[in-house]
Protein backbone atom coordinates (compact mmCIF):
# COMPACT_ATOMS: atom_id res chain seq x y z
CA UNK A 407 0.00 0.00 0.00
CA UNK A 408 1.02 3.62 -0.45
CA UNK A 409 -0.08 5.92 2.32
CA UNK A 410 -0.22 9.52 1.08
CA UNK A 411 -1.98 11.31 3.92
CA UNK A 412 0.94 12.63 5.94
CA UNK A 413 -0.88 15.89 6.71
CA UNK A 414 -3.59 13.79 8.34
CA UNK A 415 -1.15 11.75 10.39
CA UNK A 416 2.38 10.48 9.87
CA UNK A 417 2.92 6.73 10.35
CA UNK A 418 5.42 5.88 13.09
CA UNK A 419 8.91 6.60 11.78
CA UNK A 420 11.20 3.55 11.54
CA UNK A 421 13.43 5.15 14.21
CA UNK A 422 10.42 5.47 16.53
CA UNK A 423 9.36 1.87 15.90
CA UNK A 424 12.88 0.61 16.65
CA UNK A 425 13.02 2.72 19.77
CA UNK A 426 9.65 1.44 21.02
CA UNK A 427 10.56 -2.22 20.40
CA UNK A 428 13.62 -1.83 22.59
CA UNK A 429 11.90 0.43 25.07
CA UNK A 430 8.95 -1.92 25.72
CA UNK A 431 11.35 -4.61 26.82
CA UNK A 432 12.88 -2.36 29.46
CA UNK A 433 11.67 -2.22 33.04
CA UNK A 434 11.32 1.52 32.98
CA UNK A 435 7.65 2.10 33.71
CA UNK A 436 6.72 4.22 36.72
CA UNK A 437 5.52 7.65 37.68
CA UNK A 438 8.22 10.06 36.50
CA UNK A 439 7.40 12.36 39.41
CA UNK A 440 8.25 9.70 42.02
CA UNK A 441 11.55 10.15 43.82
CA UNK A 442 12.54 6.48 43.66
CA UNK A 443 15.26 5.72 41.19
CA UNK A 444 12.97 4.36 38.44
CA UNK A 445 10.89 7.54 38.57
CA UNK A 446 14.02 9.65 38.55
CA UNK A 447 15.40 7.85 35.49
CA UNK A 448 12.13 8.50 33.70
CA UNK A 449 12.25 12.16 34.71
CA UNK A 450 15.81 12.41 33.39
CA UNK A 451 14.58 10.87 30.11
CA UNK A 452 11.79 13.42 29.97
CA UNK A 453 14.19 16.32 30.49
CA UNK A 454 16.53 14.85 27.88
CA UNK A 455 13.55 14.75 25.49
CA UNK A 456 12.88 18.43 26.27
CA UNK A 457 16.48 19.34 25.42
CA UNK A 458 16.32 17.38 22.14
CA UNK A 459 13.04 19.04 21.13
CA UNK A 460 14.38 22.50 22.08
CA UNK A 461 17.53 21.95 20.04
CA UNK A 462 15.49 20.73 17.05
CA UNK A 463 13.08 23.70 17.03
CA UNK A 464 15.60 26.36 18.08
CA UNK A 465 14.49 27.42 21.53
CA UNK A 466 15.48 27.02 25.19
CA UNK A 467 14.33 23.82 26.97
CA UNK A 468 12.47 25.95 29.53
CA UNK A 469 10.29 27.22 26.68
CA UNK A 470 8.99 23.71 25.84
CA UNK A 471 5.84 22.42 27.53
CA UNK A 472 4.82 18.81 26.81
CA UNK A 473 1.11 18.11 26.34
CA UNK A 474 -1.30 15.92 24.36
CA UNK A 475 -0.84 17.68 21.02
CA UNK A 476 -1.68 20.69 18.92
CA UNK A 477 -5.36 21.14 19.82
CA UNK A 478 -4.45 21.27 23.50
CA UNK A 479 -1.54 23.62 22.79
CA UNK A 480 -3.80 25.94 20.80
CA UNK A 481 -6.46 25.97 23.52
CA UNK A 482 -3.79 26.65 26.17
CA UNK A 483 -2.35 29.60 24.25
CA UNK A 484 -5.74 31.14 23.50
CA UNK A 485 -6.96 30.63 27.06
CA UNK A 486 -3.73 32.06 28.55
CA UNK A 487 -3.78 35.16 26.38
CA UNK A 488 -7.49 35.85 25.95
CA UNK A 489 -8.85 35.05 29.42
CA UNK A 490 -6.25 37.29 31.03
CA UNK A 491 -6.03 40.13 28.53
CA UNK A 492 -6.62 43.71 29.80
CA UNK A 493 -10.24 44.83 29.31
CA UNK A 494 -9.47 47.34 26.56
CA UNK A 495 -7.55 44.80 24.43
CA UNK A 496 -10.44 43.15 22.67
CA UNK A 497 -9.30 42.71 19.09
CA UNK A 498 -7.83 39.53 17.62
CA UNK A 499 -6.35 39.38 14.12
CA UNK A 500 -6.47 36.00 12.41
CA UNK A 501 -6.79 34.55 8.91
CA UNK A 502 -9.77 33.00 7.12
CA UNK A 503 -7.84 29.75 6.52
CA UNK A 504 -7.20 28.57 10.08
CA UNK A 505 -7.79 24.99 11.21
CA UNK A 506 -11.00 24.52 13.26
CA UNK A 507 -8.86 24.07 16.40
CA UNK A 508 -8.07 27.79 16.11
CA UNK A 509 -11.12 29.05 14.18
CA UNK A 510 -13.68 27.47 16.52
CA UNK A 511 -11.85 28.60 19.65
CA UNK A 512 -11.75 32.17 18.33
CA UNK A 513 -15.45 31.96 17.45
CA UNK A 514 -16.05 31.02 21.10
CA UNK A 515 -14.08 34.03 22.38
CA UNK A 516 -15.96 36.25 19.95
CA UNK A 517 -19.37 34.87 20.94
CA UNK A 518 -18.88 34.47 24.67
CA UNK A 519 -16.13 36.88 25.69
CA UNK A 520 -16.76 40.01 23.67
CA UNK A 521 -13.76 39.81 21.36
CA UNK A 522 -13.76 41.35 17.89
CA UNK A 523 -12.12 39.03 15.35
CA UNK A 524 -10.56 40.64 12.28
CA UNK A 525 -9.42 38.54 9.34
CA UNK A 526 -6.42 39.41 7.25
CA UNK A 527 -6.85 39.06 3.48
CA UNK A 528 -5.43 36.07 1.64
CA UNK A 529 -4.96 36.02 -2.12
CA UNK A 530 -6.16 33.40 -4.62
CA UNK A 531 -3.07 31.30 -3.89
CA UNK A 532 -3.75 31.34 -0.14
CA UNK A 533 -0.97 33.79 0.69
CA UNK A 534 -1.44 36.10 3.66
CA UNK A 535 -1.42 39.77 2.67
CA UNK A 536 1.18 41.27 5.00
CA UNK A 537 0.35 44.84 3.91
CA UNK A 538 -3.25 44.30 4.97
CA UNK A 539 -2.00 42.87 8.27
CA UNK A 540 0.09 46.01 8.86
CA UNK A 541 -2.99 48.12 8.14
CA UNK A 542 -5.05 46.16 10.68
CA UNK A 543 -2.25 46.37 13.24
CA UNK A 544 -2.14 50.13 12.82
CA UNK A 545 -5.91 50.59 12.82
CA UNK A 546 -6.40 48.61 16.05
CA UNK A 547 -3.09 49.41 17.72
CA UNK A 548 -4.60 50.26 21.11
CA UNK A 549 -6.98 47.30 21.32
CA UNK A 550 -4.98 44.32 20.12
CA UNK A 551 -4.89 41.20 22.26
CA UNK A 552 -3.41 38.68 19.83
CA UNK A 553 -2.47 37.85 16.26
CA UNK A 554 -3.21 34.19 15.41
CA UNK A 555 -2.07 33.25 11.90
CA UNK A 556 -1.08 29.73 10.91
CA UNK A 557 2.37 28.86 9.57
CA UNK A 558 1.41 26.17 7.04
CA UNK A 559 -2.05 25.33 5.81
CA UNK A 560 -3.16 21.73 6.28
CA UNK A 561 -5.21 21.57 3.05
CA UNK A 562 -3.13 23.51 0.54
CA UNK A 563 0.29 23.30 2.21
CA UNK A 564 0.75 27.06 1.66
CA UNK A 565 3.40 28.56 3.93
CA UNK A 566 2.65 31.90 5.51
CA UNK A 567 5.31 34.64 5.64
CA UNK A 568 5.55 34.08 9.38
CA UNK A 569 8.92 35.82 9.73
CA UNK A 570 7.43 39.01 8.30
CA UNK A 571 4.31 38.59 10.40
CA UNK A 572 6.50 38.08 13.47
CA UNK A 573 8.43 41.29 12.77
CA UNK A 574 5.22 43.29 12.20
CA UNK A 575 3.73 41.95 15.47
CA UNK A 576 6.91 42.72 17.41
CA UNK A 577 6.83 46.32 16.09
CA UNK A 578 3.15 46.60 17.07
CA UNK A 579 3.89 44.96 20.45
CA UNK A 580 1.19 42.35 20.08
CA UNK A 581 1.72 38.65 20.85
CA UNK A 582 1.95 36.42 17.78
CA UNK A 583 0.68 32.86 17.94
CA UNK A 584 1.22 30.71 14.88
CA UNK A 585 -0.37 27.30 14.41
CA UNK A 586 2.75 25.38 13.41
CA UNK A 587 1.09 21.93 13.52
CA UNK A 588 1.81 21.26 9.84
CA UNK A 589 5.16 23.03 9.76
CA UNK A 590 7.11 21.35 12.57
CA UNK A 591 8.39 18.04 11.26
CA UNK A 592 7.46 18.83 7.65
CA UNK A 593 9.78 21.74 6.88
CA UNK A 594 12.77 23.49 8.43
CA UNK A 595 11.79 25.67 11.37
CA UNK A 596 13.54 27.78 13.98
CA UNK A 597 11.37 29.19 16.75
CA UNK A 598 13.75 31.93 17.83
CA UNK A 599 14.21 33.25 14.29
CA UNK A 600 10.48 32.96 13.52
CA UNK A 601 9.36 35.95 15.58
CA UNK A 602 6.58 33.83 17.08
CA UNK A 603 5.58 34.10 20.71
CA UNK A 604 3.84 30.72 20.70
CA UNK A 605 4.05 27.62 18.50
CA UNK A 606 2.46 24.16 18.78
CA UNK A 607 3.13 20.61 17.67
CA UNK A 608 1.38 17.22 17.52
CA UNK A 609 3.52 14.10 17.87
CA UNK A 610 1.45 12.17 15.33
CA UNK A 611 2.26 14.76 12.65
CA UNK A 612 5.93 13.90 13.18
CA UNK A 613 5.77 10.12 13.16
CA UNK A 614 5.72 9.85 16.97
CA UNK A 615 2.86 8.41 19.05
CA UNK A 616 -0.55 10.08 18.97
CA UNK A 617 -1.76 11.86 22.09
CA UNK A 618 1.58 13.60 22.54
CA UNK A 619 2.95 16.97 21.55
CA UNK A 620 4.32 20.21 22.83
CA UNK A 621 3.83 23.93 23.03
CA UNK A 622 6.67 26.45 22.73
CA UNK A 623 6.32 29.79 24.48
CA UNK A 624 8.82 32.62 24.18
CA UNK A 625 7.88 33.67 27.71
CA UNK A 626 6.41 30.68 29.59
CA UNK A 627 5.37 32.95 32.48
CA UNK A 628 2.56 34.21 30.21
CA UNK A 629 1.00 30.71 30.22
CA UNK A 630 -1.83 29.56 32.45
CA UNK A 631 -2.68 25.91 33.13
CA UNK A 632 -5.65 24.58 31.21
CA UNK A 633 -5.46 21.37 33.24
CA UNK A 634 -4.94 21.75 36.97
CA UNK A 635 -2.93 19.20 38.92
CA UNK A 636 0.35 18.87 40.76
CA UNK A 637 3.57 20.52 39.71
CA UNK A 638 4.04 18.65 36.44
CA UNK A 639 5.42 20.78 33.61
CA UNK A 640 6.30 23.45 36.17
CA UNK A 641 2.70 23.68 37.27
CA UNK A 642 1.53 24.60 33.77
CA UNK A 643 -0.03 21.27 32.82
CA UNK A 644 -1.40 18.94 35.49
CA UNK A 645 -1.54 15.18 35.05
CA UNK A 646 1.12 12.49 35.01
CA UNK A 647 3.29 13.03 31.96
CA UNK A 648 2.91 10.71 28.97
CA UNK A 649 6.62 9.94 29.21
CA UNK A 650 6.68 7.11 26.66
CA UNK A 651 4.93 9.31 24.11
CA UNK A 652 7.23 12.22 24.94
CA UNK A 653 10.28 10.01 24.39
CA UNK A 654 8.95 9.14 20.91
CA UNK A 655 8.47 12.85 20.14
CA UNK A 656 12.17 13.39 20.89
CA UNK A 657 13.18 10.41 18.72
CA UNK A 658 11.04 11.70 15.83
CA UNK A 659 12.30 15.29 16.13
CA UNK A 660 15.89 14.08 16.19
CA UNK A 661 15.28 11.86 13.17
CA UNK A 662 13.68 14.75 11.30
CA UNK A 663 16.43 17.26 12.06
CA UNK A 664 19.15 14.85 10.96
CA UNK A 665 17.37 14.18 7.64
CA UNK A 666 16.63 17.74 6.53
CA UNK A 667 18.31 17.03 3.18
CA UNK A 668 15.35 14.73 2.41
CA UNK A 669 13.17 17.83 2.17
CA UNK A 670 14.99 19.13 -0.89
CA UNK A 671 14.47 15.85 -2.74
CA UNK A 672 10.87 15.70 -1.61
CA UNK A 673 10.17 19.23 -2.87
CA UNK A 674 11.82 18.50 -6.23
CA UNK A 675 9.90 15.21 -6.64
CA UNK A 676 6.63 16.95 -5.76
CA UNK A 677 7.21 19.75 -8.29
CA UNK A 678 8.14 17.21 -11.00
CA UNK A 679 4.99 15.23 -10.22
CA UNK A 680 2.83 18.37 -10.43
CA UNK A 681 4.40 19.35 -13.76
CA UNK A 682 3.88 15.85 -15.17
CA UNK A 683 0.24 15.54 -14.13
CA UNK A 684 -0.52 19.00 -15.53
CA UNK A 685 1.15 18.01 -18.80
CA UNK A 686 -0.84 14.78 -19.03
CA UNK A 687 -4.09 16.40 -17.88
CA UNK A 688 -4.10 20.10 -18.81
CA UNK A 689 -7.53 20.54 -17.20
CA UNK A 690 -6.22 19.54 -13.77
CA UNK A 691 -5.51 22.38 -11.35
CA UNK A 692 -2.89 22.51 -8.61
CA UNK A 693 -4.48 24.61 -5.89
CA UNK A 694 -2.22 27.48 -4.74
CA UNK A 695 0.35 26.47 -7.35
CA UNK A 696 1.99 29.90 -7.31
CA UNK A 697 2.56 29.91 -3.54
CA UNK A 698 5.49 28.61 -1.55
CA UNK A 699 4.18 25.35 -0.09
CA UNK A 700 5.22 22.54 2.23
CA UNK A 701 7.72 20.27 0.46
CA UNK A 702 5.35 17.28 0.30
CA UNK A 703 1.82 18.69 -0.07
CA UNK A 704 -0.24 18.85 -3.27
CA UNK A 705 -3.92 19.71 -3.42
CA UNK A 706 -5.11 18.88 -6.91
CA UNK A 707 -8.50 19.20 -8.56
CA UNK A 708 -10.14 18.36 -11.86
CA UNK A 709 -13.24 20.49 -12.47
CA UNK A 710 -16.32 18.38 -13.01
CA UNK A 711 -15.03 15.25 -11.24
CA UNK A 712 -15.80 14.36 -7.64
CA UNK A 713 -12.86 14.26 -5.25
CA UNK A 714 -14.35 11.26 -3.52
CA UNK A 715 -14.57 9.35 -6.79
CA UNK A 716 -10.90 10.11 -7.44
CA UNK A 717 -10.09 9.06 -3.88
CA UNK A 718 -11.92 5.75 -4.32
CA UNK A 719 -10.17 5.10 -7.64
CA UNK A 720 -6.80 5.67 -5.96
CA UNK A 721 -7.79 3.46 -3.05
CA UNK A 722 -8.63 0.66 -5.51
CA UNK A 723 -4.96 0.90 -6.47
CA UNK A 724 -3.95 0.78 -2.80
CA UNK A 725 -3.10 4.48 -2.54
CA UNK A 726 -4.58 6.40 0.37
CA UNK A 727 -5.31 10.12 0.03
CA UNK A 728 -8.01 12.44 1.35
CA UNK A 729 -10.27 15.04 -0.15
CA UNK A 730 -10.14 18.38 1.62
CA UNK A 731 -13.89 18.76 1.24
CA UNK A 732 -16.21 18.35 4.17
CA UNK A 733 -19.28 16.22 3.49
CA UNK A 734 -22.75 16.95 4.67
CA UNK A 735 -25.49 14.43 3.93
CA UNK A 736 -23.46 13.02 1.07
CA UNK A 737 -23.26 16.44 -0.55
CA UNK A 738 -19.57 17.09 -1.02
CA UNK A 739 -18.93 20.76 -0.44
CA UNK A 740 -16.04 23.09 -1.07
CA UNK A 741 -14.05 23.54 2.13
CA UNK A 742 -14.00 26.87 4.00
CA UNK A 743 -10.31 27.22 3.21
CA UNK A 744 -10.89 26.86 -0.53
CA UNK A 745 -13.81 29.26 -0.38
CA UNK A 746 -11.49 31.83 1.20
CA UNK A 747 -9.21 31.39 -1.84
CA UNK A 748 -12.14 32.03 -4.18
CA UNK A 749 -12.09 28.46 -5.54
CA UNK A 750 -15.27 27.58 -7.48
CA UNK A 751 -17.49 24.71 -6.26
CA UNK A 752 -16.84 22.80 -9.45
CA UNK A 753 -13.13 22.77 -8.70
CA UNK A 754 -13.46 22.69 -4.90
CA UNK A 755 -15.54 19.52 -4.93
CA UNK A 756 -13.01 17.75 -7.12
CA UNK A 757 -9.86 18.02 -5.05
CA UNK A 758 -7.74 15.35 -3.45
CA UNK A 759 -4.80 16.01 -1.14
CA UNK A 760 -1.58 14.08 -1.58
CA UNK A 761 0.83 14.55 1.29
CA UNK A 762 4.18 12.96 2.13
CA UNK A 763 7.04 13.45 4.59
CA UNK A 764 10.81 13.78 4.52
CA UNK A 765 11.36 10.06 3.85
CA UNK A 766 9.34 9.89 0.61
CA UNK A 767 10.30 11.12 -2.84
CA UNK A 768 10.48 10.15 -6.51
CA UNK A 769 9.36 6.52 -6.19
CA UNK A 770 6.18 7.41 -4.29
CA UNK A 771 5.30 10.27 -6.65
CA UNK A 772 5.83 7.99 -9.69
CA UNK A 773 3.20 5.61 -8.30
CA UNK A 774 0.77 8.44 -7.53
CA UNK A 775 1.28 9.93 -11.00
CA UNK A 776 0.45 6.69 -12.76
CA UNK A 777 -2.59 5.93 -10.55
CA UNK A 778 -3.96 9.48 -10.61
CA UNK A 779 -3.54 9.72 -14.35
CA UNK A 780 -5.49 6.51 -14.93
CA UNK A 781 -8.14 7.64 -12.41
CA UNK A 782 -8.61 10.90 -14.34
CA UNK A 783 -8.72 9.00 -17.66
CA UNK A 784 -11.36 6.61 -16.37
CA UNK A 785 -13.54 9.19 -14.62
CA UNK A 786 -13.51 11.67 -17.50
CA UNK A 787 -14.48 8.82 -19.87
CA UNK A 788 -17.40 7.86 -17.61
CA UNK A 789 -18.49 11.49 -17.34
CA UNK A 790 -18.54 11.97 -21.08
CA UNK A 791 -20.98 9.06 -21.65
Ligand SMILES: Cc1ncc(COP(=O)(O)O)c(C=O)c1O
Nearest residue numbers: 475476477505507560587588608
Ligand atom coordinates in the same frame (compact mmCIF):
# COMPACT_ATOMS: atom_id res chain seq x y z
C1 LIG B 1 -3.10 23.13 10.99
C2 LIG B 1 -3.60 22.21 12.07
N1 LIG B 1 -3.81 22.70 13.31
C3 LIG B 1 -4.24 21.94 14.30
C4 LIG B 1 -4.51 20.61 14.12
C5 LIG B 1 -4.98 19.79 15.26
O1 LIG B 1 -4.05 18.77 15.55
P1 LIG B 1 -4.41 17.58 16.52
O2 LIG B 1 -5.66 16.96 15.98
O3 LIG B 1 -3.23 16.67 16.42
O4 LIG B 1 -4.59 18.15 17.87
C6 LIG B 1 -4.32 20.05 12.84
C7 LIG B 1 -4.64 18.64 12.59
O5 LIG B 1 -4.86 18.20 11.48
C8 LIG B 1 -3.84 20.87 11.80
O6 LIG B 1 -3.63 20.39 10.57
